[in-house]
Amino acid sequence: MRTRPLKVALLGCGVVGSEVARIMTTHADDLAARIGAPVELAGVAVRRPDKVREGIDPALVTTDATALVKRGDLDIVVEVIGGIEPARTLITTAFEHGASVVSANKALLAQDGAALHAAAGEHGKDLYYEAAVAGAIPLIRPLRESLAGDKVNRVLGIVNGTTNFILDKMDTTGAGYQEALDEATALGYAEADPTADVEGFDAAAKAAILAGIAFHTRVRLDDVYREGMSEVTAADFASAKEMGCTIKLLAICERAEDGASVTARVHPAMIPLSHPLASVRGAYNAVFVESDASGQLMFYGPGAGGAPTASAVLGDLVAVGRNRITGTTGPGESAYAALTVSSMGEVVTRYHISLDVADKPGVLAQVATVFAEHGVSIDTVRQQGKDGEASLVVVTHRASDAALGGTVEALRKLDTVRGVASIMRVEGE
Amino acid sequence: MRTRPLKVALLGCGVVGSEVARIMTTHADDLAARIGAPVELAGVAVRRPDKVREGIDPALVTTDATALVKRGDLDIVVEVIGGIEPARTLITTAFEHGASVVSANKALLAQDGAALHAAAGEHGKDLYYEAAVAGAIPLIRPLRESLAGDKVNRVLGIVNGTTNFILDKMDTTGAGYQEALDEATALGYAEADPTADVEGFDAAAKAAILAGIAFHTRVRLDDVYREGMSEVTAADFASAKEMGCTIKLLAICERAEDGASVTARVHPAMIPLSHPLASVRGAYNAVFVESDASGQLMFYGPGAGGAPTASAVLGDLVAVGRNRITGTTGPGESAYAALTVSSMGEVVTRYHISLDVADKPGVLAQVATVFAEHGVSIDTVRQQGKDGEASLVVVTHRASDAALGGTVEALRKLDTVRGVASIMRVEGE
Numbered sequence: 001m002r003t004r005p006l007k008v009a010l011l012g013c014g015v016v017g018s019e020v021a022r023i024m025t026t027h028a029d030d031l032a033a034r035i036g037a038p039v040e041l042a043g044v045a046v047r048r049p050d051k052v053r054e055g056i057d058p059a060l061v062t063t064d065a066t067a068l069v070k071r072g073d074l075d076i077v078v079e080v081i082g083g084i085e086p087a088r089t090l091i092t093t094a095f096e097h098g099a100s101v102v103s104a105n106k107a108l109l110a111q112d113g114a115a116l117h118a119a120a121g122e123h124g125k126d127l128y129y130e131a132a133v134a135g136a137i138p139l140i141r142p143l144r145e146s147l148a149g150d151k152v153n154r155v156l157g158i159v160n161g162t163t164n165f166i167l168d169k170m171d172t173t174g175a176g177y178q179e180a181l182d183e184a185t186a187l188g189y190a191e192a193d194p195t196a197d198v199e200g201f202d203a204a205a206k207a208a209i210l211a212g213i214a215f216h217t218r219v220r221l222d223d224v225y226r227e228g229m230s231e232v233t234a235a236d237f238a239s240a241k242e243m244g245c246t247i248k249l250l251a252i253c254e255r256a257e258d259g260a261s262v263t264a265r266v267h268p269a270m271i272p273l274s275h276p277l278a279s280v281r282g283a284y285n286a287v288f289v290e291s292d293a294s295g296q297l298m299f300y301g302p303g304a305g306g307a308p309t310a311s312a313v314l315g316d317l318v319a320v321g322r323n324r325i326t327g328t329t330g331p332g333e334s335a336y337a338a339l340t341v342s343s344m345g346e347v348v349t350r351y352h353i354s355l356d357v358a359d360k361p362g363v364l365a366q367v368a369t370v371f372a373e374h375g376v377s378i379d380t381v382r383q384q385g386k387d388g389e390a391s392l393v394v395v396t397h398r399a400s401d402a403a404l405g406g407t408v409e410a411l412r413k414l415d416t417v418r419g420v421a422s423i424m425r426v427e428g429e
Numbered sequence: 430m431r432t433r434p435l436k437v438a439l440l441g442c443g444v445v446g447s448e449v450a451r452i453m454t455t456h457a458d459d460l461a462a463r464i465g466a467p468v469e470l471a472g473v474a475v476r477r478p479d480k481v482r483e484g485i486d487p488a489l490v491t492t493d494a495t496a497l498v499k500r501g502d503l504d505i506v507v508e509v510i511g512g513i514e515p516a517r518t519l520i521t522t523a524f525e526h527g528a529s530v531v532s533a534n535k536a537l538l539a540q541d542g543a544a545l546h547a548a549a550g551e552h553g554k555d556l557y558y559e560a561a562v563a564g565a566i567p568l569i570r571p572l573r574e575s576l577a578g579d580k581v582n583r584v585l586g587i588v589n590g591t592t593n594f595i596l597d598k599m600d601t602t603g604a605g606y607q608e609a610l611d612e613a614t615a616l617g618y619a620e621a622d623p624t625a626d627v628e629g630f631d632a633a634a635k636a637a638i639l640a641g642i643a644f645h646t647r648v649r650l651d652d653v654y655r656e657g658m659s660e661v662t663a664a665d666f667a668s669a670k671e672m673g674c675t676i677k678l679l680a681i682c683e684r685a686e687d688g689a690s691v692t693a694r695v696h697p698a699m700i701p702l703s704h705p706l707a708s709v710r711g712a713y714n715a716v717f718v719e720s721d722a723s724g725q726l727m728f729y730g731p732g733a734g735g736a737p738t739a740s741a742v743l744g745d746l747v748a749v750g751r752n753r754i755t756g757t758t759g760p761g762e763s764a765y766a767a768l769t770v771s772s773m774g775e776v777v778t779r780y781h782i783s784l785d786v787a788d789k790p791g792v793l794a795q796v797a798t799v800f801a802e803h804g805v806s807i808d809t810v811r812q813q814g815k816d817g818e819a820s821l822v823v824v825t826h827r828a829s830d831a832a833l834g835g836t837v838e839a840l841r842k843l844d845t846v847r848g849v850a851s852i853m854r855v856e857g858e
Contacts, residue, residue: 023722027580033645033765034577130575136723138567138575146559146567148463149743151456216462276729279708293452293740294565297730300705301723311722314578328757336462 001032005040006321007074009099011065011090012081013046013053016104016131019310020078020317021056031314035321043068065090074099075324078313080131084108091116095123100324102316104131104309110205110221113212117333126329128316133206134159134285136308137301138315143213143289144331150291152214155253156428157287158280159206161303162197163229163249165189165283167268171246176234189283199228200266203251211253211264214289216337219253219264225344227267236268236422239354239393242382243426245270246278250427254347261340263347270352271428278428288428345402350379350429352395354421355411359390363416367392370414374407375399389418395426430461434469435750438503438528440494440519441510442475442482445533445560448739449507449746450485460743464750472497494519503528504753507742509560513537520545524552529753531745533560533738539634539650542641546762555758557745562635563588563714565737566730567744572642572718573760579720581643584682585857586716587709588635590732591626592658592678594618594712596697600675605663618712628657629695632680640682640693643718645766648682648693654773656696665697665851668783668822672855674699675707679856683776690769692776699781700857707857717857774831779808779858781824783850784840788819792845796821799843803836804828818847824855 008024010017024031024041032038044056045065053061062068069077069090077094079101081087087108091101101120103109109116109132120127130140134157143152158164162184169180181198184190196202204226211219229249240247248271253264271278276298280286285303290296302308323329357363364383371378377397384391396404404423411417437453439446453460453470461467473485474494482490491497498506498519506523508530510516516537520530530549532538538545538561549556559569563586572581587593591613598609610627613619625631633655640648658678669676677700682693700707705727709715714732719725731737752758786792793812800807806826813820825833833852840846 019722023578027578030580030645030766031578034760034763136579136720137726138571141570141575142567145748146570146744147740148747149452149456149460149745150565150740151459216459276708279705291565291740293448293736293743295731295734295737297566297728299726299728301726305724307722308724311576311579311720314722315575316578318577319574322760326757328755331463331751334463337459 002037002325005038006035006076006324007040007042008076008078008317009043009045009068009074010041011045011077011079013044013056014080015306016309016313017080018053019306020080020313023310023314025055031318034318036325037321039317039321042074066093069094069099070097072097076317076320077101078317079103079105080313082107084111088112092119095119095125100126100320102313102320103127103129104313105129106132106202106205106209110208113209114218114333114335121332124329126320126323128320128330130316131309131312133209134287135301135303135305136311137285137287137299137303139210139287139299140213142299143210144334147289147291147294150293152289152291153255154290155210155214155287156277157251158248158277158285159251159287159303160197160203160249161283161285162190162194164280164285166198167229167232167247167249168281170232170234171237174234177230177232198230200226200249203249203266207251207253207264207266210251211262212335214253215255215262215339216334217262217339217341218335219262219341223264223341225265225267229268232268236424239352239422240270243270243352243395245272245426247424248277252427256342256346261342261346263342263344265344265347267425269425269427275428345400345405347401348398350396350398350426351404352393352424352426353408355392355394356418356421357390357392358416358418359385359388360416363390364392366414366416367394367411370410371396371407374403374410376403376407391421431466431754434467435464435504435753436469436471436502437505437507437746438472438474438497439470440474440506440508442473442485443509444735445738445742446509447482448735449509449742452739452743454484460747463747465754466750468746468750471503495522498523498528499526501526505746505749506530507746508532508534509742511536513540517541521548524548524554529555529749531742531749532556532558533742534558535561535631535634535638539637542638543647543762543764550761553758555749555752557749557759559745560738560741562638563716564730564732564734565740566714566716566728566732568639568716568728569642571728572639576718576720576723579722581718581720582684583719584639584643584716585706586680587677587706587714588680588716588732589626589632589678590712590714591619591623593709593714595627596658596661596676596678597710599661599663600666603663606659606661627659629655629678632678632695636680636682636693636695639680640691641764643682644684644691644768645763646691646768646770647764648691648770652693652770654694654696658697661697665853668781669699672699672781672824674701674855676853677706681856685771685775690771690775692771692773694773694776696854698854698856704857774829774834776830777827779825779827779855780833781822781853781855782837784821784823785847785850786819786821787845787847788814788817789845792819793821795843795845796823796840799839800825800836803832803839805832805836820850
């Protein structure tokens with residue numbers, strides 16, 4: 001074993017960073033044996049230097065993150081600050097000054113992954129980020145390495161624990177959205193401002209990262225269609241149950257059937273209860289990966305939390321540490337396929353549509369005609385009358401999102417259609 | 430990209446090998462882009478040279494595997510022959526002549542992994558074997574790399590598809606063992622001689638490999654306790670159902686609570702229906718990994734089959750190919766922890782025991798006394814009388830296998846105990 005230690009700087013010492021520091025100390029011997037050299041915590045950049053941090057030498061703590069990454073003697077910078085700036089500048093500065101980087105920053109990777117990878121490549125350094133997607137669940141490495149000899153066709157997953165907790169609560173207790181959100185907030189699963197989770201921004205960042213790796217194609221955050229789950233109602237869950245389904249907020253990255261283009265999207269969807277994702281409870285994450293040769297694989301585990309995320313960070317730390325010692329770097333970005341990233345209109349799936357309609361003869365015929373005119377084939381229709389009002393529940397065969405959009409627009413113009421109560425995609429069949 | 434191709438030799442061209450060759454051809458451009466150099470199939474060693482092999486140039490086919498691995502210009506040898514010899518000699522010869530090796534050979538890795546790793550290390554070559562455990566499911570790489578910064582405490586999994594198919598069939602249809610085995614054979618899930626699967630030899634080899642990687646300790650095949658599932662009966666499934674459980678053949682690798690020793694074992698066990706492994710159907714595999722920081726992770730997918738296994742082989746091929754180009758090698762064997770591998774007697778778990786007893790007063794008191802004398806605490810007892818005969822079903826709290834063994838031996842000596850109908854461990858709680 002090499003005796004000269006690998007010097008590691010930690011940017012951020014919150015929930016994840018403090019766990020990384022703790023494990024680096026308590027498991028120092030194991031890490032050294034697995035890397036082939038001891039690791040030394042060389043500095044910790046924080047915003048609040050006065051906070052007592054158990055197990056961390058106060059002499060290592062600094063508020064000057066820039067000076068820390070410019071030291072020039074660092075082997076690895078662990079970035080667990082999150083957000084775009086100053087994280088982005090600190091990471092590129094770290095590369096310029098000779099360090100490799102391990103990051104848990106999904107927002108930054110989704111927005112600027114290509115530029116960061118380019119900076120890492122230019123300086124011959126590693127950029128690892130297993131912790132950026134689905135916490136402790138090994139997902140980046142399996143997609144990037146284990147499936148490197150296969151052709152991935154679809155990634156379908158629950159990648160946000162907060163929204164899964166809320167939807168699971170609505171499903172199992174019949175609670176409404178607000179009630180379930182309040183419980184998630186009280187238990188610490190949701191943040192004070194839950195927007196990033198419930199509106200799907202967090203999941204969309206992860207979808208962009210996963211799609212990029214799965215399809216060897218640059219997928220930007222803007223390429224990801226995003227629809228949150230704050231408008232899912234108890235009535236939607238009742239409809240789902242009638243279909244033998246439940247509702248999950250899914251991140252879906254798909255290769256089109258012709259193989260030449262891909263899509264990435266985040267939205268609530270009905271999935272059959274028999275699908276393994278349907279039984280993912282609470283704040284857990286799970287991701288299905290479908291490939292030509294391997295068939296269907298699933299990866300399941302805690303998608304967030306200090307210790308699980310730290311586990312992923314430290315796995316990367318070991319890999320990057322080994323690379324430093326052997327003087328090599330890992331696979332890096334792979335975007336050679338450069339497939340077209342299509343918009344949501346190109347997505348083909350099934351739909352569950354609830355319409356409020358006038359309760360009189362001929363309505364179904366009118367509605368069915370609109371579907372037919374837009375080339376959307378109907379699988380089943382269910383009519384329910386109540387006091388002069390009626391509801392019509394239509395489940396379609398597979399159709400493009402554009403065709404469905406046109407259908408709905410035309411339906412809204414029918415006199416007999418009082419309103420479109422809900423539109424939900426049906427996935428996982 | 431490097432233009433000089435990586436030369437790959439294929440040892441064995443059966444179900445897996447032919448898929449490897451097929452994908453190497455059809456996905457040649459993707460593999461080249463991902464590795465950074467083209468791959469060239471340089472030779473294929475087979476037993477029956479006359480068989481027509483679609484897509485493989487007959488000029489590449491040879492029956493002289495030894496001459497092939499001695500060529501000296503090979504970069505990577507893919508060994509998918511299986512069994513101990515000639516695979517072992519061919520692999521070591523390949524290392525001696527400058528090639529790295531990708532293998533799917535669980536039996537060989539479990540029996541001689543240490544020697545093969547040593548040979549690889551001596552010659553500065555890679556030995557990768559993701560396909561040896563659980564087919565396409567990424568498991569070796571996540572354990573060896575993703576969790577390299579964590580402390581794995583338990584690996585609990587269904588790692589044999591044949592036996593899972595049989596047990597699933599018994600569970601869902603009420604079929605007996607022989608009937609379910611016959612169906613598995615008819616459908617091609619079981620081999621003509623199913624011994625390696627149903628007696629747990631295959632799962633034991635995988636358990637040895639997984640335990641070695643998870644605990645950074647050499648675990649030999651002989652260290653793995655092994656009990657097959659050919660004696661599981663429909664009555665056992667009925668008992669399991671009464672407990673809210675099902676029965677699975679599990680491979681279990683555990684760190685003892687004191688952290689200083691580990692055990693590895695394969696046997697049928699009851700697991701609660703609420704456990705994710707309980708719902709693994711058909712020939713699928715799934716492995717739970719419990720670690721200090723990451724918590725519970727699960728990996729699920731097809732555990733066998735030509736294409737899934739080829740996917741794992743090709744993932745390794747890409748990794749080893751990259752290593753060749755950058756002039757480095759992967760992590761290699763990690764056995765630094767060198768923990769004690771304890772025998773089955775040290776394993777602590779719960780037990781479900783069915784006794785045939787005389788239907789007269791005092792029997793329960795006698796039986797309970799025997800358990801108490803051996804320090805095995807009883808959780809629940811259920812008595813059922815029928816025509817002078819009675820059965821007693823005892824479920825224990827956690828106890829060592831040695832204590833349970835002593836208890837059962839003493840029970841057999843009681844006049845009032847006519848027989849021990851079944852003993853089954855209860856896991857996953």
